[in-house]
Amino acid sequence: MNNDDTVAILNDLIEISKDGEEGFRTSAELxxxxxxxxxxxxxxxxCKKAVTVLQNKVKELGVNYPAQSGSVLGSLHRGWLNINMVLSDNDSTVLEGxxxxxxxxxxxxxxALEQELPEEVRRVVQHxxxxxxxxxxxxxxxxxTHDATRKN
Structure with missing residues (x-):
């Protein structure tokens, strides 16, 4: 696998991890x-710490500008969560999201783990x-647990 392919995979992981960070923050608000x-x-x-580690790995591979934000899909998912919470007004909806x-x-x-990653990158991704x-x-x-509690 060449450097560009590894960077592309790491940037995908940065985006999904940023989505996780932003998603969990949105969920905490809801x-x-x-x-x-x-x-x-x-x-x-x-998730924020994971992003930092991945961004540092990209920089170690010689790319000065790793991905900085989440994906469009992640933004849409957070919007969906907001709309559903307004309509349902319960924590189970957020947990499901x-x-x-x-x-x-x-x-x-x-x-990502199915790809031939450099060993040091693979260890980070596996962790x-x-x-x-x-x-x-x-x-x-x-x-x-929340669903079981609501049913009782």
């Missing part, structure tokens, strides 16, 4: 539950993928 707000803000910070967003991020990271899986499990468990 939910009523204070524990969810705190959790979402913590996850946003984790977060879970879907984390599924998309898992797919992007999985595709971030494992953290993403923890986020996904956390969000899924929070949604399941």
């Amino acid at each position: 939910v009523n539950d204070e524990n969810l707000k705190k959790t979402f803000l913590e996850r946003a910070e984790g 977060c879970e879907r967003a984390e599924e998309v991020a898992k797919d992007v990271y999985t595709k 971030q993928y494992e953290e993403l899986l923890k986020n996904y499990e956390l969000v899924r468990n929070l949604r399941n």
